[in-house]
Amino acid sequence: MKIGLFSRFKSAAQPSFEELLAPHVEQLYRLAFRYCGTQHDAEDLVQDLLVKLYPKHQELLLLDKLGPWLVRSLYHLYIDAYRRQRRSPLEYGMDESLEVSADLDRPDYQLEYTELQREIQAALDKMSEEHRILLIMHDIEAYSLPELEGILEVPIGTLKSRLHRGRNRLKDLLKKGTINEGQALFIMQGAR
Amino acid sequence: MNCKQFIGQLDDYVDGSLPPEESRAVEIHSAGCDDCNQALNAHRELLAALRGMPAPAMRPGFAAQALLGAARRRRSYGFAAGFGTAVAAGLAIWLVVGGLLPATKPAGDGDISKVVLRLDQESTVNIAFFAPKQFEHARLSILLPENLEIPSLPGQREIAWDVTLQEGANVVPLPLRAIKHASGHIVASIESGNQKKVFEVQVQVLSGEQSRIGPGPRPVV
Numbered sequence: 001m002k003i004g005l006f007s008r009f010k011s012a013a014q015p016s017f018e019e020l021l022a023p024h025v026e027q028l029y030r031l032a033f034r035y036c037g038t039q040h041d042a043e044d045l046v047q048d049l050l051v052k053l054y055p056k057h058q059e060l061l062l063l064d065k066l067g068p069w070l071v072r073s074l075y076h077l078y079i080d081a082y083r084r085q086r087r088s089p090l091e092y093g094m095d096e097s098l099e100v101s102a103d104l105d106r107p108d109y110q111l112e113y114t115e116l117q118r119e120i121q122a123a124l125d126k127m128s129e130e131h132r133i134l135l136i137m138h139d140i141e142a143y144s145l146p147e148l149e150g151i152l153e154v155p156i157g158t159l160k161s162r163l164h165r166g167r168n169r170l171k172d173l174l175k176k177g178t179i180n181e182g183q184a185l186f187i188m189q190g191a192r
Numbered sequence: 193m194n195c196k197q198f199i200g201q202l203d204d205y206v207d208g209s210l211p212p213e214e215s216r217a218v219e220i221h222s223a224g225c226d227d228c229n230q231a232l233n234a235h236r237e238l239l240a241a242l243r244g245m246p247a248p249a250m251r252p253g254f255a256a257q258a259l260l261g262a263a264r265r266r267r268s269y270g271f272a273a274g275f276g277t278a279v280a281a282g283l284a285i286w287l288v289v290g291g292l293l294p295a296t297k298p299a300g301d302g303d304i305s306k307v308v309l310r311l312d313q314e315s316t317v318n319i320a321f322f323a324p325k326q327f328e329h330a331r332l333s334i335l336l337p338e339n340l341e342i343p344s345l346p347g348q349r350e351i352a353w354d355v356t357l358q359e360g361a362n363v364v365p366l367p368l369r370a371i372k373h374a375s376g377h378i379v380a381s382i383e384s385g386n387q388k389k390v391f392e393v394q395v396q397v398l399s400g401e402q403s404r405i406g407p408g409p410r411p412v413v
Binding site: 018033121135171 | 245250256
């Protein structure tokens with residue numbers, strides 16, 4: 001009985017792990033989807049982050065800005081673990097197996113892209129991870145450069161030049177005429 | 193401002209990070225240069241398309257499921273993700289194949305579990321490694337007996353890759369096909385630094401209707 005009372009008191013004084021993290025899960029999922037490209041892998045990435053964070057509940061309570069910290073953690077998890085593990089020699093074999101259990105109602109199959117956005121998505125998939133991640137976070141998810149300086153732990157000056165190169169790379173990859181006539185002008189004028 | 197300078201400042205201009213006087217110079221140039229005006233519009237169009245890139249809403253119930261799952265699961269993201277699996281999908285595969293489970297618990301070298309497979313049938317054998325602590329930069333190797341093959345890697349009996357071994361259960365979902373009517377052993381080894389641990393899973397291939405596991409399914413949570 002004493003334990004029960006204490007538990008309720010503790011719960012009122014400190015948010016539980018679920019209460020603390022719940023407001024952030026949707027944003028984490030959204031970013032994870034951007035990184036991974038499928039709902040299935042995005043869920044996996046977010047789930048793994050939460051599994052890793054659960055033992056650190058008390059530390060999380062001490063953070064001033066939990067949101068950016070979580071975004072940074074997700075990014076590092078994706079970069080450090082997910083990409084390395086994707087090099088497993090069994091990757092393709094398992095992907096084939098997974099198609100059997102794939103949910104045909106998965107939202108990522110139903111997204112409504114414009115023609116330009118389809119071209120952009122295809123181009124993003126061909127870009128270096130460094131540029132792709134930056135474009136995802138800055139140009140798609142609207143994180144500011146100062147925010148990204150903290151999340152990616154890269155100086156703003158480097159981020160700006162990386163963003164510039166990334167956008168140019170994206171334009172190069174887009175088919176001629178995809179944006180409009182202006183795309184050709186970018187290339188022509190940039191060479192002057 | 194000439195066209196080259198205009199292009200050089202385009203990113204900063206559209207991002208709103210140019211000082212007012214430089215922004216004004218960009219606007220003046222753009223107003224008097226059709227090419228650069230088109231370039232500016234194209235740039236804006238691209239950024240607008242990027243900003244509007246669709247993303248799916250979370251699956252209903254996922255947040256609650258993931259948060260509760262975090263409290264329960266001590267699973268290995270590294271191993272499972274190495275095969276491109278999601279948590280849910282991995283469990284689904286597990287169940288679909290009838291709960292094949294050769295849980296190799298590192299109670300000591302030579303710990304053996306038994307798997308019984310049916311000839312020419314593909315099954316996913318989930319091999320669970322239990323680690324007392326996290327091991328980063330570990331090397332996982334799996335050597336198959338000659339009566340088994342990985343469907344996506346026919347003829348290849350040994351595979352190895354780098355993993356992070358998490359504290360607790362680490363699951364390797366191994367897709368297998370029995371190609372010969374014989375017995376053998378799957379030999380799995382984990383190497384981290386100068387430490388190495390070797391495990392064996394006994395495999396028997398039958399031509400009968402059923403395949404099953406020796407000790408019975410064991411939840412990996």
